[in-house]
Structures are given as structure tokens and as C-alpha cells.
Amino acid sequence: MNEQQLIQQDDELIVAYLYDELSEQSREAFEKRLQNDPSFCEKYNQHSQLDQLMSRGNQPIISDQRADAVRWSLQRKLRKEAAKRQSKAGWLQNLWTGQVSFKYQFASMVATFALGFYVAGEREVIIQPVADNSQQSELLAFVEKDDLHITDMQLKQVDTQSGDIQVVYSLASRTQLDANLSNQKVQGLLAKTMQDDVSDSTRLDLVDLLKDYSNTQSVRNALSHSLLNDPNPGVRMVAAESLAKISHDENVRDVLRVALQGDVNPGVRVEAFQALIQHLDDKKTIEVLKNHSANDSNLYIRNQVKTLFDLERPVVKEQQEINI
Numbered sequence: 001m002n003e004q005q006l007i008q009q010d011d012e013l014i015v016a017y018l019y020d021e022l023s024e025q026s027r028e029a030f031e032k033r034l035q036n037d038p039s040f041c042e043k044y045n046q047h048s049q050l051d052q053l054m055s056r057g058n059q060p061i062i063s064d065q066r067a068d069a070v071r072w073s074l075q076r077k078l079r080k081e082a083a084k085r086q087s088k089a090g091w092l093q094n095l096w097t098g099q100v101s102f103k104y105q106f107a108s109m110v111a112t113f114a115l116g117f118y119v120a121g122e123r124e125v126i127i128q129p130v131a132d133n134s135q136q137s138e139l140l141a142f143v144e145k146d147d148l149h150i151t152d153m154q155l156k157q158v159d160t161q162s163g164d165i166q167v168v169y170s171l172a173s174r175t176q177l178d179a180n181l182s183n184q185k186v187q188g189l190l191a192k193t194m195q196d197d198v199s200d201s202t203r204l205d206l207v208d209l210l211k212d213y214s215n216t217q218s219v220r221n222a223l224s225h226s227l228l229n230d231p232n233p234g235v236r237m238v239a240a241e242s243l244a245k246i247s248h249d250e251n252v253r254d255v256l257r258v259a260l261q262g263d264v265n266p267g268v269r270v271e272a273f274q275a276l277i278q279h280l281d282d283k284k285t286i287e288v289l290k291n292h293s294a295n296d297s298n299l300y301i302r303n304q305v306k307t308l309f310d311l312e313r314p315v316v317k318e319q320q321e322i323n324i
Contacts, residue, residue, distance in 0.1 A: 014044050150170070152169060181209065223242050224251075237265070
């Protein structure tokens, strides 16, 4: 290794020690080196002082996923600054604008319908949607008829004798929307988009916009979906923080309990944990804490669960003695 690599290795080792990520054997070797290596000890003291100045909040362990989430969030803010967007309205105005060909642009507003045309007698036309989706209907509410384009048409069936045919095609539209976030239809539009296959940066922007509107059912559903399914830990973190504010709702607690048990990111699990321990009168939450969180890989969660249970035991014992 060159000198720069050795310095970086020492920095990573010190951070791992500060955040209790070293094995017992590695900790002993680290502490022994502190005693025998003055320069290494000085570097450790500098890191330790900086660590004390920086508030960790409720996430005492920094994982690779958490670092990625912070990095994504920082990149998002830098992009916003570079673009000099003056307001959220300005952001909404340019949400779907981009210098790509129309062939790819229409993907942001596609509503697919299977249309059966049965032409006979008086040339009656029967239109059959593939599915009755209320969210698709909400999306189409923002689209003018003149903006619709037919794409990907396929001729499925033809009866040359009767003239009956069946055609399948897609309707596509590229629409600019000038609106306000207080409009629940706009919230529903953004919530639906957040669950679609859009880029990481767009989903981060969307969840950041919608996090304060979790009382709207469509937004709440989208946040719940993102917390349990989004691959980006930054999106899941913001979703968890938003849902934590409405954890009085039983359905929201169900989602938080699933995240607490299954999310690979410790920061997301800590956020869900902090919300759930505000409801220790919930039997389902107590069961999850006892059976799962007590063995969580995150030291903070394990210690908090142990403290909570240690505080509860004397109270239970005292109540039993009174009953006797």
C-alpha cells in the first residue's frame, strides 16, 4: 500500500472503532496500538473530538447503505443548486422536462388500454379498458384530449367476412403541470409517480416533497410502499421519518413493524424503532421488540430494548404482589 492508502485505512479503522463495529479481538489490537503508537493516538483523538461535535441523532451506526443514502441526498441538493431552481413551483414545472426524444419522453405519462372494435351493422364501436384503475383515471384528469397520441398499435383479430376487428394500442401524452402541492389530486399524481420505475434522484425529490402530506391517504400509501420496497435507502429513510409522525395509525404501525424486522439499513430500522416505542401499549409492537429487536444487529436497538424490558419487569412484579 502507498502512504495515502495507509492513511485511509487508519481513518476507516478509527471510525469503525468509534461506532463499535470492530470484533472483540480487533478492538483489543486497536487499543494496544493506541498505547504504543503516539501518531496513531493523536489521529484517534482528532477523530474522537470531531465525533463528539457531530450529533448522531438516533443513528449511532453508519453503514454503507446509510452513507449511500447521504451521498444521494447531497447529489440531489447539488443538482438543485446548479439548476438554480427558485421554488417548488419551478421544480414542478420542470419535473418531466428533459432533452430527450419524444420516443422516450412519453414514458412518464402512459395509460395503456386494450380496445376491442366490433364493427358491424351501424358500425358500433365497443371500447374495453384492460383494468379499471382509479389512479390511472386521476392521471388522465391532467391530460387534454388533444395531447394524447396513439402508440404501439397491434392488430389482434380480423374477421374479413363480418368486418369485426380487435386492436390493442397505447395512449401516450407529455404534459406540463402548473399546480400547487396543497391540491390532493396533485399529491395523488406525485404519489403514483413515486411508485413507478423512475430514477433514484426523482424518487428522492418526490418523497422529500410529499413527506409533509402523509395525512393524505394516497401519499400515506405511497410512503408505505416506498418504505417496504424502494431500493434506495435514502428514499426509505425519508418515508420512515414521515410515517413516524402518524404512527398512531394501526396500519402505519404494521408497516413500521415490517420495516423494523426486515430492512437491511440500520438507520431505517432505528427510525421505525423510535416511532414504535412510543406505543408500548400495542401488543403486536411488544411482541416484535421481544422476539426480534432484542437480537437486532444494531447495538443501539438492542440496548434500548434491554433497557425498556428492565424497566418494565419491576412494575409487573409489583403488580403481581398487589394482586396476591
